[in-house]
Amino acid sequence: MDEHDTDTRDPAPPGREADTRNAAPRGRDAERRLKAVGPPWPVMPPEMGTGAFIGMRSVLWSRGSVSWYIGGGISLLWLISTGQEVIEQASTTGSAALSVALVVLYGVGFLLAVPVGWGLPIRWRLLPATGLFALSFTLFPWLGWDVWSQWTYVGVVVGMMVLSWRTTILIIVGLAALGLFFRVGIDGWTEDILWGPAIIFSISLMMAAFARTFAAMNQLRATQNQLSQLAAERERGRMARDIHDILGHSLTVITVKAELANKLIEVDPTRAKTEVAEIEQLARGALADVRTTVAGARGVNLPAELVVARAALEAAGITPEIPTATDAVGPAHRELAAWIVREGVTNVVRHSGATRCAVRLGPRTVEIADDGVGPVASSASSTGLAGLHERVAEAGGTLTIGRSDLGGFSLKVDL
Known part of the structure; x- marks a missing residue:
């Protein structure tokens, strides 16, 4: 994912989270424009977020989303080890096939959760992360409480939503703490006990900072566009x-x-x-x-x-x-x-x-x-x-x- 993939030529106007007067444009013309240049990506900072739903079809196939699919798809290589683990734990061929299908479903859910979240009003953007968290428990029959090891993906989704820092940090810390609790319950306290929760915390926080960096750049681009429009109007x-x-x-x-x-x-x-x-x-x-x-x-x-x-x-x-x-x-x-x-x-x-x-x-x-x-x-x-x-x-x-x-x-x- 590079800087050019985050270009926002049609940024969401500033406004409060629930201000429906700043809703994203609707109709066929708006859909075509969003499809051509993409919705705000990554989403603007919370104070500039849209208060309305954006057409999901436009969001899912925007430039920003396609770039996310590429970058997020690379991170799914870590699910290969998860697939191998569930196959080893399966007692029958049917069980193995089902477990692999659920792992694939989890990966697809991760890829879709971020663009879907971008298309939602800010107050609803935790729904995809919540759904992905719930989806991780479908692997419980094979992984048991080790399902916590998949929550790094949940933390990344939370970070990419560009919510307030307080909300983001609280959720990421909560995920890491819950993972630590489950790991202590399984293996007891060991010298390596903190590695897994630390990975959840660090990677999720890194992606949150990454998303905010590009959100700030998009905010600057939006301001530059407004200044350019004002200058053109003045001329x-x-x-x-x-x-x-x-x-x-x-x-x-x-x-x-x-x-x-x-x-x-x-x-x-x-x-x-x-x-x-x-x-x-x-x-x-x-x-x-x-x-x-x-x-x-x-x-x-x-x-x-x-x-x-x-x-x-x-x-x-x-x-x-x-x-x-x-x-x-x-x-x-x-x-x-x-x-x-x-x-x-x-x-x-x-x-x-x-x-x-x-x-x-x-x-x-x-x-x-x-x-x-x-x-x-x-x-x-x-x-x-x-x-x-x-x-x-x-x-x-x-x-x-x-x-x-x-x-x-x-x-x-x-x-």
Whole structure:
């Protein structure tokens, strides 16, 4: 059994033992996924264990279980001596055949007990070990109280269940002590009396530690997978936010200029031609912005955004009050200020119905104010404002929307 056999790509979510809300996925899709990548193997630590049954068919034929069959099968070589012993104790051929069949059944039970236990809720995982313990007594007619020598397999099953350390140690110590009691009853106290119980204790405890090592590794893998998913979600959110901001602004300006060009095409063809040329430039710029955003290299420039904002407002018939210099804004805040100007002016052009718009820049403040209809109910839920709020929050600032001193809408950011 090697580390790769324990890979858990679909780990059980954290939760308490009896929390059925964290049940393993069911249905045909879940069955196929479990069959393909295996259930959590070895099972997660107790605090991450599933509280529900996993489909046994998927468990028994998972990658982890097949690996267990190989490793556990090697340990069954010790049962050869048990088979020889029961044959020697059999009085008839039929008795010998039955005893060998029971030894084989015990070996199969050992191999199946571990995967079956992995598929059970934590509170039921001792059932396979209990069943294997009971199955060992079927050899009593041939071995007598020497059946205790088979309990190493029971201890290994208990250790592989990854129960709490207290429960695991208590059961393993109990098995070793019970084996010692039976051996003393058979042979009396001798200098070699502790060897058998010591084997039960040491091998079972070693397998418990082995299982926990890989369970901890799987827990780390589960955490890494979660972090990777969060990082991917964050990156998707960033790209969606940037593309919205870029296309929302550019398409708004393109729409306004197209409307203006349509009105001028009869009365002033020369200016209409100029507006169409600017529309083409804006479209090409938007396409380039989208490409750089997807490549992760998107940046904005405050002076350029002020120039574009002035052109967009004038094209929409809104009188712009925009500073010509950006010195009032600290270098560390200019990129964020550019995003604020872009989103704020886009909202003014789209929704305000204003005739006047002021862009105000300060050392730690940026405000977009207009004399339009003022705040509306949809402002707080705007996709663009939500994305801008995320940007501001990441920079440690606060965003406020409300009524401006001009009588309309105000978007103000304190940095």
